[in-house]
Amino acid sequence: MTKRVAFLPYTKLQSLIALLESDGYRCVGPQVRDDTIVYDTLVDVADLPRGYTSIQKPGEYRLQQSDSERLFDWANGAQAIKPHLFRAEEVMWTVVRDEHGQLNFQEIVPEAEKIAVFGARACDIAALYIQDKHFLQSTYKEPAYLARRQELFIVAANCTTAAGTCFCASTGDGPRAMSGYDLALTEIKDGFLLEAHSVHGQNKLDQLIQLAELELATRQQAEEAEQGIENAAAQQSRTLPSHDLNDELFANLEHPHWEDVAARCLSCGNCTAVCPTCFCHTELDRGDLNLEHSEHIRQWDSCFSQRHSYIHGMTIREQTRTRYRQWLTHKLGSWHEQYGRSGCVGCGRCISWCPVGIDLTEAVQQICTGGPDG
Numbered sequence: 001m002t003k004r005v006a007f008l009p010y011t012k013l014q015s016l017i018a019l020l021e022s023d024g025y026r027c028v029g030p031q032v033r034d035d036t037i038v039y040d041t042l043v044d045v046a047d048l049p050r051g052y053t054s055i056q057k058p059g060e061y062r063l064q065q066s067d068s069e070r071l072f073d074w075a076n077g078a079q080a081i082k083p084h085l086f087r088a089e090e091v092m093w094t095v096v097r098d099e100h101g102q103l104n105f106q107e108i109v110p111e112a113e114k115i116a117v118f119g120a121r122a123c124d125i126a127a128l129y130i131q132d133k134h135f136l137q138s139t140y141k142e143p144a145y146l147a148r149r150q151e152l153f154i155v156a157a158n159c160t161t162a163a164g165t166c167f168c169a170s171t172g173d174g175p176r177a178m179s180g181y182d183l184a185l186t187e188i189k190d191g192f193l194l195e196a197h198s199v200h201g202q203n204k205l206d207q208l209i210q211l212a213e214l215e216l217a218t219r220q221q222a223e224e225a226e227q228g229i230e231n232a233a234a235q236q237s238r239t240l241p242s243h244d245l246n247d248e249l250f251a252n253l254e255h256p257h258w259e260d261v262a263a264r265c266l267s268c269g270n271c272t273a274v275c276p277t278c279f280c281h282t283e284l285d286r287g288d289l290n291l292e293h294s295e296h297i298r299q300w301d302s303c304f305s306q307r308h309s310y311i312h313g314m315t316i317r318e319q320t321r322t323r324y325r326q327w328l329t330h331k332l333g334s335w336h337e338q339y340g341r342s343g344c345v346g347c348g349r350c351i352s353w354c355p356v357g358i359d360l361t362e363a364v365q366q367i368c369t370g371g372p373d374g
Helices: 010-022 122-135 143-149 200-209 219-234 245-250 257-262 272-276 320-339 360-367
Strands: 005-009 026-033 034-042 052-057 060-067 089-095 103-107 115-121 152-158 182-186 191-196 281-287 294-299
Touching: 005 200, 005 272, 010 026, 010 115, 010 152, 010 200, 026 182, 034 060, 052 143, 052 360, 115 219, 122 143, 122 320, 152 219, 182 200, 182 219, 191 200, 191 219, 257 320, 257 360
Parallel strands: 026 115, 115 152, 152 182
Antiparallel strands: 005 191, 026 034, 052 060, 089 103, 089 294, 182 191, 281 294
16 A cells, blocks of 8 residues: 555544544544543544643643643543453343243343544553453453454554653653554644554545545654654653563562552552553352342452452462562563563553552662662
8 A cells, every 4th residue: 555644734633533433433532531631432623632731740640731732742641442442341241040940141242333542642552462462362352352343443643742651662662653553643733644554544544635635744744743753752751671571570579679669559459440451350240139130240350459369268469569569570571471572561650640659660670670689
């Protein structure tokens, strides 16, 4: 396919939403709700967070508004793609007792809705690769996730501004989306550079160029876009080693810093709830009072909860120290064996949304120093 990069003015951005809607997609995009950025049904460009920036520090997230015309001048919100594929709660199967007293099991596979995620960040698209590895690339594919994934269209938004907690440049997952998307927007003065990565995305780009009478991007516009992405990378002060940390983490299981973190950690699970790659869950059965019908439900869970490691009358990880250690050694260490890469994409959400401001990058620097004595 011919690679073309178009310039999409702000005044014609609505035409992209309309084009996707005409193809049966429900657009889901960033909007300001409850003092954060959430991804919800997007009908009008006016609902996008124009002029907002996000101030993020350990244990702090707040939005600040200016008179800027920019729509994507913030780094990220609490959630993006994950809740639309791996639902926080859903019924997996039902059981019904028939007139003969027999139990009949019925698997529930949702009817897939065509969703176009508008303005997905590079870190969240990288996280989608890991979610795909977990739910799809095995002998048993998760049917609910698969049904939704096959109907997903992704319009990426390359970052031109980084938050104080971002470190995606060091993990190799941003600020530019490298793969896994259909279309990508890069915001510049008066609009966006728009380019395609998939065949489906290229078809949509070709249609939009014709319908909205778009011009191809100039060299000056391309340079402005590239400079914006480079600025976002340069703004990042936090880093995470890009190499496999498995050996270093498991060689330091008794490092005193685990205790230091545990003394502050509330085991609240905020970090795992906002993480775009975490997939821990629990399952429960909910029945009616006449014992004729029940539902088997999957809910998000966290490895920080006591019940998560409860097995046959005992809790494997009773202490906060061992729960935090399990989370970090798995995400940054043993995920390499399972999925071929780290489970961290550098979004920084776990830092911003931690009530006590625990910094994952700082913990890694403290622990991976050659031994328990530092």
